[in-house]
Amino acid sequence: MTTTESLKELERRAYRATFEDGVYDILFGLVFLILAGIPILETMGISRFPGYFLFLIPILVLWLGKRHITIPRLGFVEFGPKRKSKRRVLAWVFGVVLVLTLPLMIIMLRQGLPGNQVWFIVALFAAPLLAVAIFAVDCPRLYIYAALLAATVAESEFLTSYVGTPFNALISFGIPGTAIIIYGISLLITFIKKYPLPAQEVPHVS
Amino acid sequence: MSAETSTGGHHLPDVDRLVHEPARYNIMALLYVVERADFLFVQNQTRLTPGNLSAHLTKLETAGYVAIQKEFVGKRPRTSLSLTVQGREAFGNYHEQMRELFARPPGNATATDVQ
Numbered sequence: 001m002t003t004t005e006s007l008k009e010l011e012r013r014a015y016r017a018t019f020e021d022g023v024y025d026i027l028f029g030l031v032f033l034i035l036a037g038i039p040i041l042e043t044m045g046i047s048r049f050p051g052y053f054l055f056l057i058p059i060l061v062l063w064l065g066k067r068h069i070t071i072p073r074l075g076f077v078e079f080g081p082k083r084k085s086k087r088r089v090l091a092w093v094f095g096v097v098l099v100l101t102l103p104l105m106i107i108m109l110r111q112g113l114p115g116n117q118v119w120f121i122v123a124l125f126a127a128p129l130l131a132v133a134i135f136a137v138d139c140p141r142l143y144i145y146a147a148l149l150a151a152t153v154a155e156s157e158f159l160t161s162y163v164g165t166p167f168n169a170l171i172s173f174g175i176p177g178t179a180i181i182i183y184g185i186s187l188l189i190t191f192i193k194k195y196p197l198p199a200q201e202v203p204h205v206s
Numbered sequence: 207m208s209a210e211t212s213t214g215g216h217h218l219p220d221v222d223r224l225v226h227e228p229a230r231y232n233i234m235a236l237l238y239v240v241e242r243a244d245f246l247f248v249q250n251q252t253r254l255t256p257g258n259l260s261a262h263l264t265k266l267e268t269a270g271y272v273a274i275q276k277e278f279v280g281k282r283p284r285t286s287l288s289l290t291v292q293g294r295e296a297f298g299n300y301h302e303q304m305r306e307l308f309a310r311p312p313g314n315a316t317a318t319d320v321q
Contacts, residue, residue: 011239014251075247076284079240198246 015079019139020194022187023065028145029184030058032152032177039166052105069188073195083138090136148176224269225300229254230262234289234297237272242288263287271296 038051078084134146152172159168225231232252237243243251249259266272271293275286289297 007235007239010235014236014240014247017251073246075244075250076279076286077240077243077247081241084241195250 011079014077015083016139017074018070018077020187021065021070021074021191022184023062023070024137024139024142025145025180025184025187026065027058027062027184028142028149029177029179029181030061031055032149032173032180034058035152036166036169036173036177039169043166049105052102065188069192073192073197086136086138093136145180152176221303222296222300224265224271225296227262229258230266231300233259233262233266234271234293237287237289238294238297242286245285245287248287266293269293269296 034051034054034057037054041047041051134142156168156172159171162168163171225234229252233248233254236248236251245256245259245263249256252259254262263272263274267274270290273288273290273293275288277284277286
């Protein structure tokens with residue numbers, strides 16, 4: 001007998017199935033790796049600003065992964081109003097972060113603030129908004145990645161005096177980023193094995 | 207339908223047999239907690255074969271419990287499934303009946319309950 005509680009569990013299980021593909025893990029891993037790579041650009045004498053556009057890559061990976069891997073194998077699902085309103089919050093938060101953070105960064109960089117100070121201010125501004133976004137996504141392991149991200153920003157600053165730039169970022173962001181991507185790829189492989197592409201056209205009912 | 211049905215000598219609430227069947231119950235439960243899903247998603251979650259799922263969906267559609275829409279997303283056909291208002295009511299009623307049945311303590315069987 002299914003109780004109301006287990007109906008909730010059924011909904012949660014169906015929802016969490018959409019995260020079995022590891023695409024969000026790969027997204028987070030790429031974010032870490034980009035954060036590790038941006039200081040290298042500065043070391044090479046290139047401004048770090050164009051490097052921020054690299055953050056479009058994880059978004060593209062998410063979109064392509066969901067469209068071409070997840071939906072053709074797992075199927076399409078639209079969740080109820082509660083999830084939808086959370087998704088709306090997510091879209092708004094990302095919109096606000098994007099619209100406000102980019103001009104803020106440009107203004108600060110034009111005023112000649114050092115790159116790490118700009119990053120710190122942007123992180124302070126964006127972190128609470130991103131926390132809301134992760135809450136809206138409702139996937140427990142993303143909380144861990146978010147906490148890890150916050151910890152590695154602090155760790156990176158701490159390591160600067162010991163190993164200097166860009167090795168601080170390479171160690172702080174590169175190692176967890178690589179680990180998360182490997183985990184994401186392993187999830188993706190498991191997902192592809194678990195949900196093979198339907199061999200034939202899905203039958204049309206009646 | 208009558209209010210009660212005699213099964214194995216015991217009076218049980220007259221449950222909707224269309225919902226009561228385990229495979230159809232799983233389909234309806236899934237569609238109850240989501241707004242809509244396509245054939246493939248329901249198949250993956252219920253672990254039914256395509257033919258089996260198709261047969262159950264036809265029964266549920268005939269009863270007016272499930273709405274089936276065929277649409278094209280790009281060049282790909284998609285069979286979109288959702289519960290109708292009638293289907294939601296039927297599932298809710300079934301759920302309520304089962305809850306009442308299980309809430310009744312076993313020792314409370316009366317002469318009219320057991321024949």
